[in-house]
Amino acid sequence: MQPCGQSLFAPRPGNRPPATRLLALLLLLALQGAAAAPAGSRTPEDSEWCQDAELPQGLLLQAARAALHFFNFRAGSPSALRVLAEVQEGSAWINQRKERKVDLVFTTELYSTEEAKARLGKCSARVFFRNEKPRPAVNVTCTQLIERQKRQEEDYQLYRHMKQLNTPLDVVSIPDSHGHIDPSLRPIWDLAFLGSSYVMWEKTTQFLHYYVSQLSSVKQWKTNDDAIDFDYTVLLHEFSTQEIIPCRIHLVWYPGKPLKVKYHCQELQTPEASGTEDGSAVAPIELSNF
Amino acid sequence: MKWILFFGVLIGSGICGREKFFGDQVFRINLRNGDEISKLNQLVNSDNFKLSFWKSPSTFGHPADVLVPSVNLQPVKSFLKSQGLEYSVTIEDLQIYHEMDRIAGDFPNLASTVKIGHSFENRSMYVLKFSTGEGRRRPAIWLNAGIHSREWISQATAIWTSRKIVSDYGKDPAITSILDKMDIFLLPVANPDGYVYTQTQNRFWRKTRSLNPGTHCIGTDPNRNWNVSFAGEGASNNPCSEVYHGAHANSEVEVKSVVDFIREHGNFKSFIDLHSYSQLLMYPYGYTVNKAPDAEELDEVARCAAKALASLSGTEYQVGPTCTTVYPASGSSIDWAYNNGIKYAFTFELRDTGHYGFLLPANQIIPTAEETWLGLKTIMEHVRDNLY
Numbered sequence: 001m002q003p004c005g006q007s008l009f010a011p012r013p014g015n016r017p018p019a020t021r022l023l024a025l026l027l028l029l030a031l032q033g034a035a036a037a038p039a040g041s042r043t044p045e046d047s048e049w050c051q052d053a054e055l056p057q058g059l060l061l062q063a064a065r066a067a068l069h070f071f072n073f074r075a076g077s078p079s080a081l082r083v084l085a086e087v088q089e090g091s092a093w094i095n096q097r098k099e100r101k102v103d104l105v106f107t108t109e110l111y112s113t114e115e116a117k118a119r120l121g122k123c124s125a126r127v128f129f130r131n132e133k134p135r136p137a138v139n140v141t142c143t144q145l146i147e148r149q150k151r152q153e154e155d156y157q158l159y160r161h162m163k164q165l166n167t168p169l170d171v172v173s174i175p176d177s178h179g180h181i182d183p184s185l186r187p188i189w190d191l192a193f194l195g196s197s198y199v200m201w202e203k204t205t206q207f208l209h210y211y212v213s214q215l216s217s218v219k220q221w222k223t224n225d226d227a228i229d230f231d232y233t234v235l236l237h238e239f240s241t242q243e244i245i246p247c248r249i250h251l252v253w254y255p256g257k258p259l260k261v262k263y264h265c266q267e268l269q270t271p272e273a274s275g276t277e278d279g280s281a282v283a284p285i286e287l288s289n290f
Numbered sequence: 291m292k293w294i295l296f297f298g299v300l301i302g303s304g305i306c307g308r309e310k311f312f313g314d315q316v317f318r319i320n321l322r323n324g325d326e327i328s329k330l331n332q333l334v335n336s337d338n339f340k341l342s343f344w345k346s347p348s349t350f351g352h353p354a355d356v357l358v359p360s361v362n363l364q365p366v367k368s369f370l371k372s373q374g375l376e377y378s379v380t381i382e383d384l385q386i387y388h389e390m391d392r393i394a395g396d397f398p399n400l401a402s403t404v405k406i407g408h409s410f411e412n413r414s415m416y417v418l419k420f421s422t423g424e425g426r427r428r429p430a431i432w433l434n435a436g437i438h439s440r441e442w443i444s445q446a447t448a449i450w451t452s453r454k455i456v457s458d459y460g461k462d463p464a465i466t467s468i469l470d471k472m473d474i475f476l477l478p479v480a481n482p483d484g485y486v487y488t489q490t491q492n493r494f495w496r497k498t499r500s501l502n503p504g505t506h507c508i509g510t511d512p513n514r515n516w517n518v519s520f521a522g523e524g525a526s527n528n529p530c531s532e533v534y535h536g537a538h539a540n541s542e543v544e545v546k547s548v549v550d551f552i553r554e555h556g557n558f559k560s561f562i563d564l565h566s567y568s569q570l571l572m573y574p575y576g577y578t579v580n581k582a583p584d585a586e587e588l589d590e591v592a593r594c595a596a597k598a599l600a601s602l603s604g605t606e607y608q609v610g611p612t613c614t615t616v617y618p619a620s621g622s623s624i625d626w627a628y629n630n631g632i633k634y635a636f637t638f639e640l641r642d643t644g645h646y647g648f649l650l651p652a653n654q655i656i657p658t659a660e661e662t663w664l665g666l667k668t669i670m671e672h673v674r675d676n677l678y
Contacts, residue, residue: 083645178649179649179650179654213647214649235494239617241533244532268528271507
């Protein structure tokens with residue numbers, strides 16, 4: 001691969017006449033447009049990428065965050081959620097559209113751990129921040145942090161606990177203003193966080209990243225057909241703009257099965273918008289994997 | 291230790307046996323005749339709403355002040371309305387102002403409260419002045435807290451620190467020698483309107499509560515409102531944005547009050563601003579990637595402070611200039627301070643790194659304040675030894 005700044009049309013070994021080279025490039029671009037495969041099916045060498053030697057501030061962190069949200073969503077396990085410990089190494093490639101591909105290695109801890117010295121898992125990922133499609137494409141593998149059997153047991157325990165809970169819930173706001181979560185409500189929080197991971201994965205970009213601030217309301221809670229059907233609102237905190245974004249999330253979960261999520265987040269208001277200060281929903285964006 | 295009880299009251303869980311002490315208000319009730327006086331007496335004596343007189347009704351024509359617990363604000367308001375009793379809300383932030391008065395009362399030779407101005411909604415702004423010298427304009431340190439109202443660990447750390455300063459003076463050599471040479475001014479609630487709003491309406495309110503003409507969106511980001519690269523990169527001109535810089539520099543009276551005081555004093559050497567969250571210790575600039583002239587020295591001081599902070603419980607802070615450590619920010623307090631001759635300008639972003647975020651659990655208040663104190667002392671000691 002070539003360092004950035006060099007012309008993409010610079011002659012390569014095995015110089016070909018210009019027309020053929022152009023044709024080859026066009027063919028390559030056509031192939032890339034047709035393929036919907038996630039990053040990783042093709043090495044950076046055979047596309048219009050050049051190495052981003054000057055890693056922009058925080059890019060590796062952004063990639064780690066996107067990768068971790070995606071990992072948590074795909075794992076579909078509220079008792080095995082992970083958080084970022086440390087980015088260890090990484091490199092990036094950039095193309096002419098300023099899209100970036102990031103390869104990185106990072107460590108993780110369990111979200112729910114209370115231990116002072118938590119066990120670390122190690123992940124390696126390739127993250128592709130694109131311009132057109134909203135979600136970063138992620139390929140990620142991680143070493144095991146919880147034994148599979150233990151994880152399944154804990155998920156089932158959580159599932160059974162949830163099935164017994166009364167609905168509608170009297171409590172709004174988990175955690176409360178002082179950061180307190182009643183232990184009996186902890187499973188709800190974990191499931192809400194799991195669903196939020198899907199949303200945060202889709203919304204994380206090179207520049208934007210999110211945290212779940214609070215579960216602000218629970219609309220509905222069903223356990224038909226064995227699955228848990230959970231309709232709720234979380235407040236996401238976007239760090240670089242400092243905005244608090246309410247997202248209505250609807251998820252369907254059964255231990256061991258892929259998580260299904262639908263959501264709609266509120267857009268930032270414009271000064272002329274009518275409605276109450278704390279938000280009428282504007283342009284709804286229905287995104288889901290139902 | 292008295293302040294543990296104070297924090298028990300502050301967080302309201304368990305120790306005082308009452309939920310949510312935060313947000314208690316004092317209502318001033320107009321009493322126009324004997325009938326209204328007896329209605330009010332009846333209400334308070336009935337104990338339905340756990341009310342108590344702050345100032346008892348004596349004769350009509352003089353208002354009575356009643357302390358209303360936050361949980362009962364709504365029902366009491368409804369009751370007063372139904373009885374035709376007129377009222378206005380006077381004191382809020384009871385706990386913090388109360389504690390400030392207590393500190394000044396307990397240590398009159400060391401601490402005093404100074405009113406520096408008022409907020410948009412006309413709440414008083416008080417600083418605690420710690421001084422062992424009389425009357426002179428001694429070199430001074432400004433500790434700023436609560437400018438972003440939802441960052442509750444900031445106000446909490448500030449008030450704990452106030453207690454720590456007065457308790458340790460004469461015992462701890464570091465703070466003793468610092469105060470023997472310099473004054474410390476501490477503003478625990480730089481944004482009182484926002485703070486009350488987070489207790490009563492919206493826990494995640496950040497900005498001031500000033501009105502913006504032509505839009506229903508309220509408030510300006512008080513940490514984008516200072517007169518340094520005002521309206522530059524890292525602020526928004528959209529009044530609905532959380533980083534709206536305001537109509538013009540110092541448009542926010544809360545900011546102007548601090549600016550005027552510091553200008554008038556003329557001898558501040560350090561300005562430290564407490565925020566949350568992210569665990570960062572930063573120095574200028576936020577408004578540009580260009581290095582501040584004193585960047586190297588400030589970086590070294592910050593590293594030492596972060597090391598001291600970590601020595602307590604291992605809490606790790608990242609260190610660097612604002613723009614590249616967190617994000618570009620124009621019109622910020624420490625950039626203004628720095629460009630106005632206050633060299634030792636730092637921002638702390640306190641615990642945590644996103645797990646609880648703004649909703650840091652109460653049981654982390656004291657550990658946070660204790661470790662932050664070590665960092666603050668490191669900075670203040672350096673200022674003491676490098677007065678200019």
